[in-house]
Amino acid sequence: MKHTVFIKKFLAMGTLALMLALALAGCQPVQTTQPGTVGVERKQLMLVSQEDAERAGEAGYAQEKQKYASRGALNTDKMQYQRVTAIARNLIPQTAVFRSDAPGWKWEVNVFTSKEINAYCMPGGKIGVYTGLLNDLKLTDDEVAIVMGHEIAHALREHSREQMSRAMSEQVLMTGVAIIAGMSPGQLDLLQKAATVAITLPHSRKDEREADRIGLELAARAGYDPRASISVWKKMQAANGSGPPQFLSTHPAPESRIDDLEALIPAVMPLYEAARRGNRR
Numbered sequence: 673m674k675h676t677v678f679i680k681k682f683l684a685m686g687t688l689a690l691m692l693a694l695a696l697a698g699c700q701p702v703q704t705t706q707p708g709t710v711g712v713e714r715k716q717l718m719l720v721s722q723e724d725a726e727r728a729g730e731a732g733y734a735q736e737k738q739k740y741a742s743r744g745a746l747n748t749d750k751m752q753y754q755r756v757t758a759i760a761r762n763l764i765p766q767t768a769v770f771r772s773d774a775p776g777w778k779w780e781v782n783v784f785t786s787k788e789i790n791a792y793c794m795p796g797g798k799i800g801v802y803t804g805l806l807n808d809l810k811l812t813d814d815e816v817a818i819v820m821g822h823e824i825a826h827a828l829r830e831h832s833r834e835q836m837s838r839a840m841s842e843q844v845l846m847t848g849v850a851i852i853a854g855m856s857p858g859q860l861d862l863l864q865k866a867a868t869v870a871i872t873l874p875h876s877r878k879d880e881r882e883a884d885r886i887g888l889e890l891a892a893r894a895g896y897d898p899r900a901s902i903s904v905w906k907k908m909q910a911a912n913g914s915g916p917p918q919f920l921s922t923h924p925a926p927e928s929r930i931d932d933l934e935a936l937i938p939a940v941m942p943l944y945e946a947a948r949r950g951n952r953r
């Protein structure tokens with residue numbers, strides 16, 4: 673009897689593994705971004721479509737906006753909102769270097785009144801900046817551009833979609849739900865929840881390194897001083913004293929973050945200088 677159960681389980685596991693293999697086989701690794709000057713070239717395995725990831729991001733973003741709007745905490749400081757929007761407007765056209773579709777995304781910027789030291793960019797270009805980041809750390813425009821460039825880089829690299837894909841492959845293993853034929857409403861609902869909590873989940877250190885590199889180039893090309901990447905991370909670390917900023921728990925620092933950035937700055941300085949000459953900012 674026991675033996676039969678074991679065989680049945682074994683067969684079931686085999687079927688699941690086969691289904692996962694089929695699902696994976698249907699998805700060739702993709703190149704979400706061009707390497708740029710900073711040379712990020714890792715290919716990614718995506719089980720979730722870009723459309724589904726964006727739809728989930730949009731739903732999560734709408735929820736956040738509604739939450740803050742209902743308590744009068746959405747874009748309340750007009751000066752601050754204009755400042756952040758202006759920086760985003762300078763950064764967004766630079767995304768074309770990494771992917772040609774990105775400048776045409778439905779970009780959106782909102783400032784949330786909150787003590788939290790945090791910022792994010794959801795799939796498809798939905799940017800959120802918390803006032804705690806701007807006020808507590810007293811960031812310069814260059815430093816804000818570094819943080820926003822980093823966030824935009826996560827969206828360009830579709831790190832959330834990759835995270836969702838990993839969660840999805842685990843779900844396939846657990847439930848045996850085939851995802852080859854597309855998403856069921858239940859799965860989409862699950863993704864939506866995943867996107868909502870995504871901003872509270874830590875990125876991997878590998879993702880952080882990629883976002884640092886691409887973000888640095890975006891900022892430099894937009895005419896923001898790449899050397900501000902060093903000062904902003906130092907400010908972030910210093911703020912660690914009164915409890916770690918939310919930003920650091922969702923963006924864990926690779927040990928060598930400052931060293932990596934310092935090594936990259938000479939490569940992007942000419943881009944920064946050219947942008948400065950062009951814009952006279």
Ligand SMILES: [Zn+2]
Binds near residue numbers: 883922
């Ligand atoms: Zn990050």
